[in-house]
Amino acid sequence: MTGPVLAVDQGTSGTKALVVCPERGVIGTGSAPVHPRYGPGGRVEVDPAVLLSSVIDAGRQALAEAGEPVAAVGLANQGETVLAWDPATGRPLTDAIVWQDRRTEALCAELAPHAEDLRQLTGLPLDPYFAAPKMAWIRRELTRDGVVTTSDAWLIHRLTGAFVTDAATAGRTQLLDLDRVAWSPRALDIFGLADEQLPEVVAADAPVGITTAFGHSGSPGGSGGPGIPLTGLLVDQQAALFAQSVTEPGAAKCTYGTGAFLLAQTGPRPRRTKSGLVSCVAWRLGGHTSYCLDGQVYTAASAVRWLTDLGVISGAADLDPVGSAVPDSGGVTFVPALAGLAAPWWRGDLRGSLTGLGLDTGPGQLVRALCEGIAAQVVALTDAVAADLGAPLTTLRVDGGLTRSALLMQTQADLLQLPVEVSALPDATALGVAAVARLGIDPGLTAEQVLPPWKPAAVYEPRISATAAAERLGRFRAEVAALLDRTPPGAP
Known part of the structure; x- marks a missing residue:
């Protein structure tokens, strides 16, 4: 079996890097912060230079801690974050517009007559969350120069000189033909992007190029070989899905990070959702494409930060001691739609x-x-998955920083009325892309061989009755309905 690999997870609020050995597990870690800027009109931006430096800094930290060279690099990315850049020099021409950004509401409203056409073509609803509206906005408002892509394509170019994106990330743009796994001329035309030079869509385990950004062969001193092959590419949530061994239809995972993201595997054919979820590529590996259903909660850890900024708590570590000091919510209902409601609304x-x-x-x-x-929104997503698959989920696998909160996880199990299995892998996204990178350097391996066996660190069973859960969910749904009634679509 091949030696260690370097896995880099470039996320919204920071970049995490792991050196992963197939025999010894994680032997080196590194991290670097990323600080998005929040502005009026739902704007969220980040300096692209910070994204690149965070990748390099975190990767070098992990390699220095491991103290040995690596056989390959894998890179996971945020998904829907976009920027314009010069393909000749790699120089950014704009800031990166982060996936949370809502400035393209008006553009999406203008394109609303094409919404169903786009959904059928790409599997995605017309929403500012996805990359294509942001790309179109950059072309209208900022610059016609260079190329406009998701952040991964720019990072890959700076690391290796290649101009590529993986199929799952391309599937988050609303420009990919879901059935053909190729750029859709019709979708490009709808967004006014028909003349764009777009990256090649490649498999997650495709050899992309060689990088020396982390030192030659990943050696801490920067010498000892021609560079490191970049062989693993995957969008963050799909990487976490892969890491949790959710490789067969009917299983699902939820990652609790800045937002909460639920993905359910659907197999080798795309399933057009009727319940407000997103149908997208899970990954393309070994020439075969797998698909998934995807649902989002825009604010999870970001809502915890909001309470922290107000001084209600001092941080996420306070959730359990502060929340456990009282028996219940005291009749308070919180719809934490601080950046809007995503799926299924x-x-x-x-x-x-x-x-x-x-x-x-x-x-x-x-x-x-x-x-x-937060938990009630995740229940809405699992209900939508069950409706689309025609069968209820039997369990939910979870990962992400907020899974450290026993209160949140118990609340999730209570409202879901199903066991919640917490991943023993604290960095599932990085571990998922490490597994993909290993497949890229050794095509003879199978997914089962590169993934650790699933062993949850904790399992939360429901502690309240189905009737009590229904009552709590009913209060939440009533407040959501009141919000929807007060603000009709398109209201100022």
Whole structure:
């Protein structure tokens, strides 16, 4: 079996890197922060130079800690973050517009007559969340020069000189023909991007090129070989899906990070959703494409940060001690739609609500209400998956930073009325792309051989009755319905 690989997960708020050995596990780690800028009109931007430096810094830290060379590099990316850049020099021409950015609401409203056509072509609803509206906005408002792509294509170009993106990331643009796994001329025309030079769509395990950005052969001193092959590419949530061994139809995972992201494997054919989910590429490996259903909660850890900024808690570590100090939410209902509601509602224009407040409401009730609000949105996603698959899920595998909160995980199991299995892999996205990179350097390996056996670190079983869960969900759904009634689509 091949030696260690370097896996880099370039995320919204930071970049994490791991050196992963097939026999010894993680032997080196590194991290570097990324600080998006938030502006009026739902704007979220980041300096592309910070993205690149975070990748290099985190990777070099991990390699220095491991103290030995690696056989390959894998790179996971944010998905829908885009920028314009000069393909001759690699110089950014704009800031990167982050996936959370909502500035393209008006552009999406203008293209609304094409929404169903786009959904059938690409599997995605017309929404600012995806890359194509941001790409079109850059072309209209900022620059016609260079190329405009998702952030991974730029990072890969800076690392290796190649101009590629993996099939799963391309599937997040709303420009990929879901059935052919190729750029859609019709979708490009709808967004006014028909003349664009787009990266080649490659498999997740395709050998992409050689990078010396981390030192030759990944040696900490920067010498000892011609460079490291970049052989693994995958968008972040699909990498986590792969790491959790969700490779067969009917299983699902949810990652609790900045947002919460639920993916359910559907197999070798795309399944057009009727329940408000996204149908997209899970990965393309060894010449075969797998598909998944995808649902999003825009604010999870970002809602915890919001409570922290208000001084209600001092950070995510406070969720359990503060929330456990009270028996329940005290009648408080929190719809944490601080950046809008994603699947299955697709109402990014909505904002959150806190109801049922009283003079006796304290930090504990607010924390419990937030946990219930996040968990209730995930339940809405699992209900949509069950409707599309024609069968209920039997369990939910979860990962991400917020899974450290026993209160949130227990709340999730209670409202879901199913076991919640917490991953023993704290960095599932990086481990998933490490596995893909290993497939890229040794095509004779199978997915089962490169993935660790699934062993949850904890399993949360429901502790309340189905009737009690239905009552709590009913209160949440009533508040969502009230929000929808107060703000009709397209209202100013």
